[in-house]
Amino acid sequence: xxxxxxxxxxxxxxxxxxxxxxxxxxxxxxxxxxxxxxxxxxxxxxxxxxxxxxxxxxxxxxxxxxxxxxxxxxxxxxxxxxxxxxxxxxxxxxxxxxxxxxxxxxxxxxxxxxxxxxxxxxxxxxxxxxxxxxxxxxxxxxxxxxxxxxxxxxxxxxxx
Numbered sequence: 001x002x003x004x005x006x007x008x009x010x011x012x013x014x015x016x017x018x019x020x021x022x023x024x025x026x027x028x029x030x031x032x033x034x035x036x037x038x039x040x041x042x043x044x045x046x047x048x049x050x051x052x053x054x055x056x057x058x059x060x061x062x063x064x065x066x067x068x069x070x071x072x073x074x075x076x077x078x079x080x081x082x083x084x085x086x087x088x089x090x091x092x093x094x095x096x097x098x099x100x101x102x103x104x105x106x107x108x109x110x111x112x113x114x115x116x117x118x119x120x121x122x123x124x125x126x127x128x129x130x131x132x133x134x135x136x137x138x139x140x141x142x143x144x145x146x147x148x149x150x151x152x153x154x155x156x157x158x159x160x
Contacts, residue, residue: 007108008139014039014130015106019074019096022082027072027096029134037130038064038071038152041109042145043123045077045085045095049145053125056149058091067158069129074098074109076123108141127152 008014014037018028029037040057042050057064057071064071071093075082082095096103101123104110109126112119125145129138129152138155 006105007141008128008136010136010139012136014128014134014136015103016134017103017106019098019103020079021097022079022086022095024079027094029072029130032070032072032130033134034132036069036132038069038127039074039107039130040071040125040127041074041104041107041123042125043075045075045081046088049125050075051085051089053145053148054085054091055089056146057093058089060149060153061092063153063158067156069156070094072096074103076101076104113142129156 014029016029018026021027042053044050054073061071073093073095076099077097078099079097082097085091086095098104101110104123107126107128109124111124112121113124124141125143127140127143128136131137
């Protein structure tokens with residue numbers, strides 16, 4: 001069961017926001033206007049699935065950058081926890097802190113989901129591709145941590 005209210009769809013303008021990064025600096029989506037952005041939401045820094053996904057983005061960052069994309073990760077984690085994870089895993093892109101899930105809600109990345117057979121409320125692992133004008137070109141909900149970046153590269157036609 002997934003709450004689909006408030007979901008973003010391709011063709012919509014990406015909602016702007018301002019959050020703190022892993023160093024406590026304010027970052028706004030509008031700061032990236034003129035660049036293509038991959039904005040992804042994940043449940044929690046340091047957990048196995050989220051580490052797999054982040055390291056996959058890390059390991060593919062050069063090809064994503066070469067194709068013109070900037071990667072931004074968003075979670076509920078505080079900047080200090082994000083900084084520790086960045087240092088521990090060598091994460092080479094910006095992570096953003098959304099502890100009150102306001103931005104998760106803007107993007108429909110917070111809601112009901114099934115976890116081990118139970119209905120719970122939490123982060124819906126989601127990815128959005130945003131063009132230079134701030135328009136969402138791809139909205140993916142309930143993605144899997146493993147293999148997601150390879151699938152995304154295929155959808156974006158980025159060669160390995």
